Structures are given as C-alpha cells and as structure tokens.
Amino acid sequence: GQNIDQPTEMTATEGAIVQINCTYQTSGFNGLFWYQQHAGEAPTFLSYNVLDGLEEKGRFSSFLSRSKGYSYLLLKELQMKDSASYLCAVKDSNYQLIWGAGTKLIIKP
C-alpha cells in the first residue's frame, strides 16, 4: 500500500530551527509537496520538490532524497505564527496526491 509517515506533533522555541521529516512509500513518484495548515483554515502551499536536493525559500527549506523516500521541511527563525500543521504529500505514478496525516508544530516563546 501507499504510505506517508510524519511525526504527529513537534514542539520548538521561538527563534529556533525545526526540521519536520517525512518518509514515503508510494507506487511511483511525481513530486513531493509541503503545505501549511492553520487550525480551521485550508492548506497553503509551501514547497514542491521533484529532484533530489534542497530547495530554499526564505525561512523555509525543503529537502528530497528519492532513493531514500525521504523529505524534510526546515523552518528557521521560528515565529509564533508558524504554529500550524505541516502536511507532506506525494504525487504517485497516477499523479494522485497521497497525503500524510500532518505534523502539528507548537511554537513556545
């Protein structure tokens, strides 16, 4: 079956750095997405990786290793507003998005 694994919850301190991991087993691979979702709101797009390596976008970076079926989202200089759920999703061989359950990130002052 297809599976996306990410930690259920993480806690970090304001101003610090946090890395949220995602491992996947899917039938084929056509890209990996990270989305941010604040409570009661719809997800918003953060990043897209289709090739191995690191994609940097401001305070957020996303890394992909296709051979390991692994990605991480790195958040730097954490702010209180970064408290949210972070969803990892993989597009499989049928171009269908397979969603992880999300990682709830709690930022403490």
Place this chain on the structure above:
Amino acid sequence: GAVVSQHPSWVICKSGTSVKIECRSLDFQATTMFWYRQFPKQSLMLMATSNEGSKATYEQGVEKDKFLINHASLTLSTLTVTSAHPEDSSFYICSASRAGGSNEQFFGPGTRLTVL
C-alpha cells in the same frame, strides 16, 4: 494569481436537507478540481476528483449519490451534500490545479458544514 474561492464559508442546516457548496478558480482555468473533507484534528481526506465536462472520480467509500459533484466549466465546480445528516458535519475544502508545471493544487478557504 491562482486564487480559489468557496461559497459559503460556513453553513448550518437541518438534517435531511441538501446543501450546495461552490468552488471557483478566480484567475485561472482549472483543468482539475478536487474535493476534500477534514474532520477535527484529522488529515485531509480526498473525496473525489473532477475534470471539466466529465464525471467525477470518487474515492473508495465515498457515496457518489450522496455527494453530487458537477464541474460544468473550467472555473466552477459544485459539491451538493444530499439529505445531509449530523455525521456529514465537517470541513469541506476544494482545490484546483491547472495544466503543466507541478500540478500544484490551490486550495479554497473551505466550507464548514454543521448539520443539526
């Protein structure tokens, strides 16, 4: 660019009534639209995928006669929850993607449905 709107943002209805939710891509043509449902503290659950002018493809376990999806144009899809019951109360989110590129999905703001 790539803005998706949903209407209404929230709705309360009586059990047994039907509710229609609209999803519009405001500044692009959406070749594919997706409907998700999300229960509190749970992840997104894909209900169906629809392409303009064709029948929606429903995920396993989703009743197509209960959740009617119409994708009449490249900018509008509707989800009708027929004969709604309290267990249908949920957060319904649509997303849209356009051809080419990463096929990134752009999400609407969601519709919170409460069935009394």
